[in-house]
Amino acid sequence: MADMWRRLPLASRIGPLIAATGLITGITAVLVVAWQLQVVAFAQLERAQIAIADSAAAIADEHLNAAQALVSSVASRPTVRAAAERADWDSPDIVAALQFLRQEVPSFINVGLLDGAGRSRANVLNPATNGLSFADREYFVEALRTGRASVTNPFLSANPVAPTFAVGAPIYGRDGAIHAVLVVGFDLGRLATEMRSPGASEGGRLVLVSPSGVTAVHSDPQKALAPISDEGPWATDAHRRGAISTGIETMPRGDGDRLIAYAPLRQAGWGVLISTPTAAIYGPVNLATSRAAAIAVPLALMLGVAGGWTAIRLLQPLRALSRATARVAQGNLSVRVRPEGASDLRTLAEEFNRMTEALEKKDDEQLRQRADLLEREVQERIEAAINLEAANKELEAFSYTVSHDLRAPLRAMDGFSRILEEDHGSELSVEARRYLGLVRSNALQMGALVDDLLAFSKLARQGLAKESTDPGRIARGVLADLMQHEDGRQIDVSIRELPSCLADPSLLRQVFSNLLGNALKYTRRRERAEIEVGSRVVDGEVAYFVTDNGTGFDMQYAGKLFGVFQRLHRSEEFEGTGVGLAIVQRIIHRHEGRVWAEAAIDKGATFSFTLGGNNGRG
Amino acid sequence: MDEANDVVVELLLVEDNPSDLELTLHALKRNNVTNRIHVARDGAEALDFLFGNGEQAGHIGRRAPRVVLLDLKLPLVDGLEVLRRIKADERTQQIPVVVLTSSREERDLVESYRLGVNSYIVKPVDFAQFTEAIRQIGYYWSILNEAPVV
Numbered sequence: 001m002a003d004m005w006r007r008l009p010l011a012s013r014i015g016p017l018i019a020a021t022g023l024i025t026g027i028t029a030v031l032v033v034a035w036q037l038q039v040v041a042f043a044q045l046e047r048a049q050i051a052i053a054d055s056a057a058a059i060a061d062e063h064l065n066a067a068q069a070l071v072s073s074v075a076s077r078p079t080v081r082a083a084a085e086r087a088d089w090d091s092p093d094i095v096a097a098l099q100f101l102r103q104e105v106p107s108f109i110n111v112g113l114l115d116g117a118g119r120s121r122a123n124v125l126n127p128a129t130n131g132l133s134f135a136d137r138e139y140f141v142e143a144l145r146t147g148r149a150s151v152t153n154p155f156l157s158a159n160p161v162a163p164t165f166a167v168g169a170p171i172y173g174r175d176g177a178i179h180a181v182l183v184v185g186f187d188l189g190r191l192a193t194e195m196r197s198p199g200a201s202e203g204g205r206l207v208l209v210s211p212s213g214v215t216a217v218h219s220d221p222q223k224a225l226a227p228i229s230d231e232g233p234w235a236t237d238a239h240r241r242g243a244i245s246t247g248i249e250t251m252p253r254g255d256g257d258r259l260i261a262y263a264p265l266r267q268a269g270w271g272v273l274i275s276t277p278t279a280a281i282y283g284p285v286n287l288a289t290s291r292a293a294a295i296a297v298p299l300a301l302m303l304g305v306a307g308g309w310t311a312i313r314l315l316q317p318l319r320a321l322s323r324a325t326a327r328v329a330q331g332n333l334s335v336r337v338r339p340e341g342a343s344d345l346r347t348l349a350e351e352f353n354r355m356t357e358a359l360e361k362k363d364d365e366q367l368r369q370r371a372d373l374l375e376r377e378v379q380e381r382i383e384a385a386i387n388l389e390a391a392n393k394e395l396e397a398f399s400y401t402v403s404h405d406l407r408a409p410l411r412a413m414d415g416f417s418r419i420l421e422e423d424h425g426s427e428l429s430v431e432a433r434r435y436l437g438l439v440r441s442n443a444l445q446m447g448a449l450v451d452d453l454l455a456f457s458k459l460a461r462q463g464l465a466k467e468s469t470d471p472g473r474i475a476r477g478v479l480a481d482l483m484q485h486e487d488g489r490q491i492d493v494s495i496r497e498l499p500s501c502l503a504d505p506s507l508l509r510q511v512f513s514n515l516l517g518n519a520l521k522y523t524r525r526r527e528r529a530e531i532e533v534g535s536r537v538v539d540g541e542v543a544y545f546v547t548d549n550g551t552g553f554d555m556q557y558a559g560k561l562f563g564v565f566q567r568l569h570r571s572e573e574f575e576g577t578g579v580g581l582a583i584v585q586r587i588i589h590r591h592e593g594r595v596w597a598e599a600a601i602d603k604g605a606t607f608s609f610t611l612g613g614n615n616g617r618g
Numbered sequence: 619m620d621e622a623n624d625v626v627v628e629l630l631l632v633e634d635n636p637s638d639l640e641l642t643l644h645a646l647k648r649n650n651v652t653n654r655i656h657v658a659r660d661g662a663e664a665l666d667f668l669f670g671n672g673e674q675a676g677h678i679g680r681r682a683p684r685v686v687l688l689d690l691k692l693p694l695v696d697g698l699e700v701l702r703r704i705k706a707d708e709r710t711q712q713i714p715v716v717v718l719t720s721s722r723e724e725r726d727l728v729e730s731y732r733l734g735v736n737s738y739i740v741k742p743v744d745f746a747q748f749t750e751a752i753r754q755i756g757y758y759w760s761i762l763n764e765a766p767v768v
Contacts, residue, residue: 404691404720407743411720412637415745419644447743454722 014315018307022300030296034289038282042259045281046246049261052206053274054244056195057263060208060217063107063194064151064267067167067186072149074101075169075182084180085173089113089121098124101184109160110185113171114140116178126159134183139168143181151267154188154216154225163188163224165216188224192217195272204276207231209239211269231260231273238262239271248278317341321352333360399457406450413443445571452579456564459507459586466591469505471512471544472498475533478512482520491520495533499542501611507587514580515546515607521574522550522605530604538610547606552599561597584609628654630683632664632700633718634692641745642687642718645752656683661695664688665703668710678709687755690719690726698729705734716755 005013074080079093088094094113102111102124112123118135134140142150149169157164164185171180188208195206195217208217213228213236229236232249242264249258257278264271317340324335333356339349417440421433428436475495483491501508516531523529530549535542553561553568560566562585565578584607588595592612599605629651633639639657646655656677658664664686670676677683686704690697697717704710714736719726722740730738739751 407720407741408635408638410743411741411745411748412635412641414743415637415641415644415748418745419641444743451722 014308014311016304016308018304018311020304022303022307023297026296026300027293030289030292033292034285037285037288041281041285042278045259045276046261049259049274049276050244050246050263053261053263053272056206056208056274057265057270057272059195060191060270060272061265061267063186063191064265064270067105067107067184068149068151068169070101070105071167071169071182071184075149075171080182081171081173081179084113084115084171085175087115087179089115094122097182098122101182105184107187107190108184109162109164109187110157110183112183114181114183116180118181121180137166137168139166139183140181143168143170144178147178153210153212154214156225157185163216165210188216189221192219192221192224203280204274205231207235207273207275209271209273213239216270231275232258235260235262235273235275238273242269242271249275314342314345317345317349321345321349324352324356328356328359333363395457399454402450402454407447410443410447410450414440414447417443445575445577449577449579452577452583453564455510456579456583456586459583459590462507464504464507464590466502466504468500469503469508470498470500471503471508471535472496472533474505474509475512475516475546478509478516482513482516486520489524489529490527491523491529491531493531493533496535498533498535498544501542503591503611504587507590511584511587511609512546514584518580518607519546519548519550519605521576522552522569523548524550524574526550538608541610543608543610545606545608547604549604552601552603552605554601555599558597558599562595581607628684630656630658630664630667630686632658632661632686632688632692632697634659634689638689638720638741641748642752645745645749646755648749649753649755651755659693661692661697661700663694664692664700665695668704669707678707682710682713684713685755686713686715687718688715690717690721690730698726698733701730701733701735718751 074097077093077097079091080097083089083091083093098111098113101108110123110125112126112129113121114134115121117133118137118140119131119133120129121131123129138152138155139150142152147170149167152166152168154163154165156162164187167184167186169182170178171182173179191208192206195208196219205219206217207215207219207228209228210216215224215226215228215230218224218226223230228239232251234247234249238245238247238260239262244261244263246259246261249260251258258275259278259281260276261274262271263274317337320337324337327335335356336353337349339346339353417436420428421436421440425433472495475498479493479495512533516533519531520529523531526549532547533545534547535544537543551569551574557568561568562581563578564582566582567576567578569576585595588609588611593610594612595607595609597605597607629646631639631642631646633642639659643655643657656667658667666674666676668676668678668682670678688697688700692700697719701715701717704713704715711734715734716737716739717726717730717735718739718741720741721727727738737754739754742748742751
C-alpha cells in the first residue's frame with residue numbers, strides 16, 4: 001500500500017496530501033475551539049447555576065419569612081391573645097383571625113389552633129379533629145421550644161393530601177405564658193411554582209431542602225418529600241456544609257453527569273440545589289462543534305481539490321518534460337518542450353531543449369556516419385550476394401558440365417570397349433579381352449561416382465518438402481525395389497510398424513534406399529542374411545534403425561563412415577563409391593536429426609537416425 | 619546416309635559429340651534403323667535443316683523427318699531452343715521429339731516436358747543400357763510406320 005503510494009505520480013500525491021493536511025488542520029482547529037468553548041461554557045454555566053440557586057433560595061426565604069411574619073403578626077393580635085388566655089376557642093376574634101389567614105394567603109392550605117396542651121381547638125378545614133392532641137408535632141414542639149414562629153420540616157398533610165410544611169407561632173397571654181399555638185400549613189406546590197426559574201435549562205432540576213434533609217420542593221413533583229440523598233452524595237454533602245458551592249455529580253443508572261449548584265437560605269438549615277445535566281451544557285457546544293466541522297471539512301476538501309488541481313497545473317510542464325524525455329529515450333531527438341509555468345520549471349525546459357538540440361546535432365553526425373557505414377556494408381553485402389550468386393551459377397554450370405561432359409567420355413570408353421569386345425572379340429587374345437573388361441568396369445565405376453557426387457551436391461540445393469510420412473511404407477517400397485536384384489539369396493527381412501514422422505518423403509526414401517542397399521550388400525557373404533528395420537526411443541526421441549548381420553566394421557573407424565568417398569572396405573570385396581552414407585548423413589542433418597552407427601567386425605551393423613523432433617507421435 | 623534434299627528423311631539426329639554420335643548410330647544400326655538418317659552437329663544446323671535459311675528450303679511439311687533425336691547440350695543453339703521452335707511451329711509440332719541427353723538435371727527434364735517433348739532418355743554410361751534406350755525409340759518408329767503418310 002505504502003509502496004503503491006510512493007509509486008504514484010507527484011501530481012496525484014500532492015492533491016491528497018494537501019487535502020489531508022487541510023482536513024487535519026481543520027479538525028484540530030475545530031477540536032481546540034470546541035474544548036475552549038466547553039471550558040468557557042462550563043464556567044459560565046457554573047456562575048449562572050449559582051445565580052439561579054441563589055435567587056431561588058431568596059425566593060424561598062421570602063416566602064418562608066413572609067409566612068412566619070404573617071403567622072406571628074396574627075398570633076400577636078391582642079384580641080387573639082386575650083381569647084387564648086381566656087381559652088375562649090370559639091371567640092369571634094379567633095375565628096376571624098383564622099379566616100383572615102385562610103383567605104388572605106392562598107399558599108396556606110390549612111389553618112388551625114392548638115391549645116397550650118397541644119389539643120386541636122379550632123381547625124378551619126377539619127373541625128372533626130378538634131379536641132385531638134397534636135402535642136407531639138414539630139410545629140407545636142418547636143413553637144413552645146423557641147417561643148416564636150418557626151418553620152417545620154416538610155411532611156405530607158392529611159387533609160388536603162399535599163406536601164406541606166407548617167409554621168407554628170406561639171400565642172402569648174398577657175401573663176407572658178403561651179396559651180395556644182397558631183398553625184398554618186404551607187402548600188409546597190405553590191412554593192414550587194413561585195420558585196420555578198424561567199432561566200432553568202432543559203433537564204435542570206430545582207430542589208429545596210429542609211434542615212432535616214427532606215426535599216420540600218422538587219421540579220419533579222413525584223420526588224417531593226424524598227430524602228436529599230436521592231440527589232447524590234455530593235448534594236447531601238453540600239447541604240450538610242450549607243455554603244454556596246458547585247460540583248459534578250455522577251448519577252447512578254447511567255443518567256449522566258450533572259452540574260449541581262448549592263445555595264443556602266437565610267432560614268437556617270434550608271438550601272436550594274440547582275442540578276443540570278452536563279449534556280445540556282455540552283449540547284450547544286457540540287452543536288457549535290459540528291457546525292464548525294460541517295464548514296471546516298468541506299472547506300478542507302475543497303482546499304485539497306483546489307490544491308491538487310493547482311499542483312497538477314504547476315507540475316504540468318514537468319509532466320510534459322517527462323513525456324519528452326521518454327521520447328528522447330526512444331530515440332526521437334527532435335523533441336522540444338515549451339518553456340512554461342514556474343521559473344525553475346521554465347529553466348529546466350530550456351536546459352532540456354538545449355540538451356536535445358546538442359544530442360540531435362551529435363546524433364545527426366553519428367547517423368550520417370552510420371548511414372555511410374551501413375551503405376558500404378549493404379554495398380558489400382550486395383556484391384557478396386552477387387558473387388555468391390555467380391558462384392552458385394558457376395557451381396550449377398559446373399555440375400551441369402560434370403553431368404553432361406564427364407559422362408560422355410565414360411560412355412564412349414564403355415561403348416567402344418563393348419563394341420570392340422562384341423564385334424571384334426574373336427580377333428583379341430584372352431588377355432586383351434580381360435583388359436577391355438577392366439576398362440569397361442572402371443568406366444562404369446567412374447560413372448557411378450559421377451552420379452553419386454551429383455546427387456550429393458544436389459542435396460545441398462534441393463529444398464525440403466516435409467509432410468507427414470510413414471517410414472514403414474517407404475522402407476517396404478525401397479526393399480521391394482532392391483530385392484529385384486537379389487535373386488537366389490536367402491534374406492530374412494522384418495520391417496516393423498514404425499511411428500509416422502514429418503519428413504521429405506523422397507529424401508527419406510533415399511535414406512532407406514542407401515541403408516537397406518548397404519545392409520543387403522554387406523550381408524552378401526552370409527548364408528542367411530537377416531535385416532531388421534525398427535524404431536525405439538532414444539533420449540526422448542524416436543530413432544529409426546536398420547540392422548543387419550553382415551560383415552560390420554571396426555568401430556575404431558566409425559568416424560570416417562559418413563565422409564564423402566570414405567570407404568571401410570576394399571572395392572574388390574564390396575563395390576561402392578563411398579557417397580551413400582554421406583548422402584544419408586546430409587539428408588538427416590537437413591532434417592536436423594542425428595545419424596550414428598554401431599557395429600563390430602563380423603557381427604553386423606546397426607544404423608540409427610532421428611529426424612530432429614519431427615518424428616514420432618506425429 | 620546423306621540423302622538428296624527431296625528424299626524424305628525419317629530421322630533427324632542432333633548430336634555434337636562425335637563419340638556419342640557414333641555410338642548412337644551404332645545402337646540404331648543394332649536396332650535396324652539405318653535408313654534416311656540426317657545428322658545435325660549443332661542446334662543451328664538442326665533449325666536450318668528443318669526451317670531452311672536464306673539459301674535452302676527447310677524440311678518441313680511433306681519432307682519433314684518422322685522423328686527427331688535431340689541432344690540438349692549443343693553448340694550455337696541449345697537443344698531446348700530447338701525443341702521450343704519445333705513445338706511452336708504448327709508445321710513441325712506433330713513431329714515426335716525424343717530428347718537423348720547425358721543430363722540428369724531435373725530442370726532440363728521439367729523444361730523439356732513443358733515444351734512438349736515426347737520422350738526423355740538419359741544416356742547411360744553403360745553401353746548395353748544405352749542400346750536398350752535406343753531400342754525404345756522403335757516404339758515411335760512402329761507408330762510412324764503405321765501412320766498414314768501425309
